[in-house]
Amino acid sequence: MGTKFKRLMEALSHTTISDDTVERLKYPKSSLKVSIPVRMDNGDLKNFQGYRVIYNNTRGPAKGGIRFHPDVSIEEVELLAYLMTFKCAVLNLPFGGGKGGVTVDPKSISKFELERLSRGYINAVADFIGPDVDVPAPDVYTNQMIMGWMMDQYSIIHRKITPAVITGKPLSMGGSVGRDTATALGSFFVIRTLMKEQNCKKDSLTVAIQGFGNAGSILAELLFRAGYKIVAVSDSKGAIYSENGLDIPSVRKYKNATRDLKSVYCEDSVCNILEHQTLNNEELLALDVDMLIPAALENQITEVNANAVKAKYVFEVANGPIASGADEILEENGVIIIPDILANAGGVTVSYFEWIQNRTGHYWTLGKVNKRLKQKMVQETKNVLEVSQRESVSIRTAAYIHALNRLEEAVNAGGTKSFYTDGI
Ligand code: NAD
Secondary structure (H helix, E strand, O other): OOHHHHHHHHHHHOOOHHHHHHHOOOOEEEEEEEEEEEEOOOOOOOEEEEEEEEEEOOOOOOEEEEEEEOOOHHHHHHHHHHHHHHHHHHHHOEEEEEEEEOOOOOHHHHHHHHHHHHHHHHHHHHOOOOOEEEEEOOOOOOOOOHHHHHHHHHHHHHHOOOOOHHHOOOOHOOOOOOOOOHHHHHHHHHHHHHHHHOOOOOHHHEEEEEOOOOOHHHHHHHHHOOOOEEEEEEOOEEEOOOOOOOHHHHHHHHHHHHOHHHHHHOOHHOOOOOOOOEHHHHHOOOOOEEEEEEEEOOOEOOOOHHHHEEEEEOOOEEEEEEOHHHHHHHHOOOOEEEEEHHHOOHHHHHHHHHHHHHHHHOOHHHHHHHHHHHHHHHHHHHHHHHHHHOOOOHHHHHHHHHHHHHHHHHHHHHHOHHHHOOOO
């Protein structure tokens, strides 16, 4: 097994999982590469490369987002589909792991071209997805409107309205209330559960957050309102820092108005209210805080900068912000990592709720969505922490073990080696 399986191998060294299960996890179930011809606004025909992967569907239809990014490749999509297999199993969702993507810089094409590309993607993968087969969702640089176009295109092809084929849709097209805040709220429940288990007093905890988008900014506000001291936040242009804590609702308000974090404190009257300084992202990652929350991109903490991290806890709200080579360094330095397959699973959990609502035609209130999200996140965080203590392993390894046990149960239900060979 290659390096992408490093964390799985670590979990396997602490638990007994059948060879059948390991064999099933070695390769994706299916990997589809497609070409998507799009007529561009200037009349040119451009052929984009797209992908959809079902890594494993032993526990249910595949589930995973669609990414539009210039770096998307089949290898990346396979890796993300593999991670989704574990994330859905950690949360005990009745889904396997899937993922999709198109190699494109969405900022370089017009809105008309974006819609044609989104519909073209569905034309290409329509026989490969479906409510009982593989259920996509938004990911990097795809959003509600794109999910709406895609659902519409699938419905046109199949000549029936099929909202359950895709999640993260606009509310008016069968989306779920609470889906937009689900990732941040799910992370918040994980943090609160862990802090309780560790007897931490929340008002004494300082937090730095990398990434102030959907997940990072909403989580910042939830933590701020719960009494945590958010001392630094960053976006792609840089970071702002205040030893006494930032006023997050103001930061969000001004960031939304200006799209620029730095201007929040430097060009507005807030400048006079709070002392602050600006930092670059490397400096943010190295701050002496209790909690560091990478909520932007992959591979932000690597072998190169892992030793600079001084935080006691790192919560992986982004997917894969810690390169696997940095795990060991952080652990040796006593840093407690809460892995992405648990920390950011609130998004896929409410996607599951959206799928249920689409299939039943009965739509839930925000109160019901958030209550069920809380139940799931708290329960599975407790389960993972219990495995971590019982097996004396990191929380990441515990999350993998927890998922593996569920995957094994499903694989074994179809027959084990001893079932087939006993008495032969
Ligand atoms: P987003 O696009 O809304 O926000 C990303 C933020 O990161 C932006 O503020 C951007 O300026 C910032 N950023 C970009 N490059 C940066 C850099 N070099 N340094 C610091 N900040 C930088 O995206 P999002 O939906 O908030 O997702 C963030 C991460 O969370 C991604 O890894 C995503 O896969 C993961 N995630 C999101 C969801 C979800 O439902 N939104 C679910 C699961 C996982």
